[in-house]
Amino acid sequence: AQSVTQLDSHVSVSEGTPVLLRCNYSSSYSPSLFWYVQHPNKGLQLLLKYTSAATLVKGINGFEAEFKKSETSFHLTKPSAHMSDAAEYFCVVRSDTGRRALTFGSGTRLQVQP
Amino acid sequence: ETGVTQTPRHLVMGMTNKKSLKCEQHLGHNAMYWYKQSAKKPLELMFVYSLEERVENNSVPSRFSPECPNSSHLFLHLHTLQPEDSALYLCASSQDLGRENYGYTFGSGTRLTVV
Numbered sequence: 258a259q260s261v262t263q264l265d266s267h268v269s270v271s272e273g274t275p276v277l278l279r280c281n282y283s284s285s286y287s288p289s290l291f292w293y294v295q296h297p298n299k300g301l302q303l304l305l306k307y308t309s310a311a312t313l314v315k316g317i318n319g320f321e322a323e324f325k326k327s328e329t330s331f332h333l334t335k336p337s338a339h340m341s342d343a344a345e346y347f348c349v350v351r352s353d354t355g356r357r358a359l360t361f362g363s364g365t366r367l368q369v370q371p
Numbered sequence: 372e373t374g375v376t377q378t379p380r381h382l383v384m385g386m387t388n389k390k391s392l393k394c395e396q397h398l399g400h401n402a403m404y405w406y407k408q409s410a411k412k413p414l415e416l417m418f419v420y421s422l423e424e425r426v427e428n429n430s431v432p433s434r435f436s437p438e439c440p441n442s443s444h445l446f447l448h449l450h451t452l453q454p455e456d457s458a459l460y461l462c463a464s465s466q467d468l469g470r471e472n473y474g475y476t477f478g479s480g481t482r483l484t485v486v
């Protein structure tokens with residue numbers, strides 16, 4: 258079985274400070290991991306994905322995530338937050354076998370204060 | 372636009388109404404999905420289609436009826452819904468069922484309110 262836990266439902270940072278959104282996963286097999294972002298009244302947009310290549314993955318808009326197998330984590334980071342980063346972020350997992358579709362975390366709402 | 376278009380964007384319907392949600396993609400993808408996004412809950416997978424064939428029904432009540440007439444179009448037919456069915460319904464597509472590793476392309480969703 259596969260699952261994903263986003264450890265914080267809300268994160269608030271000041272503009273220009275680092276962002277850390279935490280995600281832990283559970284998977285019986287080698288997982289593929291994703292981060293998606295959802296701006297208000299919009300669909301979900303793929304930020305980045307890990308599919309067993311480099312453990313440090315770079316995505317769009319300056320975001321990156323590091324796959325740590327020993328910690329079963331895939332935390333999302335950005336060195337300097339921008340106001341436009343305010344959105345909901347979803348960590349997503351898919352195992353190589355078993356369930357076909359992606360499993361989504363419950364989401365982390367990122368607020369960016371001026 | 373992402374390449375996946377959902378209509379309508381907003382829908383208000385009574386519990387006795389029948390309505391349909393439409394999803395369209397021209398990305399050449401062979402797999403399409405319906406997800407339900409309710410407040411304070413993770414996205415819930417409802418249905419999976421591959422090459423117009425339903426391959427997964429995630430214990431969805433029969434008042435939701437999907438239809439996939441071709442690989443570019445996906446419908447969700449709604450009838451006798453309950454207020455708790457109010458949610459954002461998201462359509463997504465992927466290259467193939469075996470290629471979810473490439474990620475999904477999502478539409479902007481239909482915000483459904485059942486009164």
